[in-house]
Amino acid sequence: MTMANALRSADRTLGQPVADRWWEALGRAAGFAVPTLLFGLRLWASVCLALYVAFWLQLDNAYWAGTSAALVCQPRLGASLRKGWFRMVGTVIGAIAIVVLTAIFPQNRVGFLVGLALWGAICTFIASLVRNFGSYAAALAGYTAAIIASDELGASGGANGQAFTIAVIRVSEIWIGIVCAGIVLAGTDFGHARRRLAALLIKLYAEIADGFATTLKLSGSALSDMQPARRELVRQVIALDPVIDEVIGESSSLRLHSPVLKGAVGGLIAALAEWRSITARLIRLPEDEARRQADTVLRNLSEDLRPAAESENGTPSLADPIGMRRHMEAVGQDLTDMQVEGPSLRLIADKTAGVLAGLCRVLDGLALLVAARSRSESRDTWMKLRVADWLPAYVNAGRAFVTICAVELFWIVTAWPNGAQAITFAAVSVFLFAPQADEAYTRALGFAVGVGIGAVCAGIIAFAGLPSVETFAGFSIVMGLFLVPAGILMAQPWRASMFAAMVGNFLPILAPANQMNYNTIQFYNTALAIVGGCGIAALSFRLLPSLSPALRARRLMALTLRDLRRLALNPEKWRRNDWEGRMHARLAALPDQAKPLQRAQLLAALSVGAEIIALRSVRLQRRLELILALAFDAIARGDSQVAIARLSTLDQRLALLDEGRPEPALDLRERSRILAICDALARHREFFDEGGLP
């Protein structure tokens, strides 16, 4: 902005009537305050409804119903409902596990306690392997077992044989809480996840389409300048995963078509990988030849790759995703059928068609979100569990086992009356935060601080508020004095997880009952056990830390290279879907702090692997087949230079064979694959040879 413009703008602002500016500011404040206040009210209503039902049914520890309702409540509807479903599943599994454990070790205290720690370790292990709410359900299965165990354990360990009854009651209480929260949330909030995901997909679609079109228009060193933007896009695509989970939580119809939404993410990754291949090709060509080939492809591409229009608030919108998809499919088909004179142009044309195919999958997702129209997407591609790296899961499981054993030992040695509660809350924190990797310690510490603040608030409510009320209405009003402001704090972005801990643990500390007990010593001991348990969990993350982001990224790169070398040795053992799924899992597991170059290297490995798998089925003369096998062998040995030399020799021999023949010895498409492998190997030689950064 020039100085004159700045002065004019300031003048306009100053010239605005004071009342207008006040209204504007008030409008902005209301825009932020109203949703947070509404969430506070929803949280309060959910907890009170759950407690009312549990009191009415005269359940033992009614506060678990309220606690569940508070834990399920999230500022986003989709997240709440999805969390509720997974919480139900996790609770039942945990309850079954503890009943089985009690049956296996009826008179064996050590066996029971070690079994409990082992079950926690297994749950943490699974929670670290799966993502999003699946991970939450696994953690839930672990700490539900600990919750039920804490009720059935005697003063210093050993089950009392009431496991089944307690399990049924606890599961009922937890389910009541989940259902009550679901009713209140679904009845008062319509959710925005569908619109948010559509906006994110359109934004990414627009950025990829624009960036890709720009790449074809650029030449020389300017092409390299596009790399940071593309690598940042990879990070943004990976971040779509939790939003998709929220959308699935909000709508049962979308849940049925979830592979289409996940396919949209796959399409974005595929488009980025193909775009990378084209950039690598154009960089390796002489500048005028690159310009000529890019122009040839550009002539086939229409300008309307981008979204149709910009909406009022500046967010791109897409008027007709289905029509656009049809158009893109036709353009892609034209590019695939285009007659070209050499493998280089064939590569650029095919990869451009690949970018369009990827974008078509995004349009399928958008058609589902915007127009409720869906195409079928193969389920088996996405439903398989693909583990990016096993080591973090083993570390987390080991930590969970050691922590639970240490608290159990401390409890038995000191004969602490509330030790069982400390075990439960140490388990909650250590299971729940283990999958957060390097953020686990900060989150667990925030959780412990939140629990501490919640304990102080529970003390004030218990000893200053509740003694003066006699009816449930009065009780609800007193609860609202804490829950509404706490809900508001939970819905704002600053330290939201700490406030969520404060809300979630307020009820177990307060322990409201039909006949309230105002024993200060009991309250103090309960609060100390809960805060202490959470503190021990935070300490466990400090003493047995998760793998650092740098180490995790290095391991993921090394594992990718190992897989690629295995694939180069035995390409016939791999299916393209498996390879792509594994690479997508690695991309998703790359920590946020990973270097952009590492994301680019993973994309390059994805492309090279896919091209090797495609080339394995090509029928060649025996001598040429041998050269191809030797090239793959060089890739497997980590010798890119030799691999490039052999692949180039193969390409030259094929070109010589084709001279004077009406039909080429090998399809140009296959020769373009050879070229794509050479480009990727030349571009990321340090990675393919040594597996490390330059």
Place this chain on the structure above:
Amino acid sequence: MKFVEVDLFGVYVAPISLLLIAAWLVVIVLQRAAARFHLLDLVWHPALFVCSVYMIVLSSIVLAIAG
């Protein structure tokens, strides 16, 4: 035995909780001093070392008061 419950705004608090906080404050000072002279660089597992020092300080305070 000199341990008595502490009256904190009408709530009787176990003396160990105050000792826990006192030991923590002492460890913060020691940790700052160790960081100043880069002593923590010399240990294998700094977090474990600090935790152990905390336990030693806490035990010393308890023994000193009990004695």
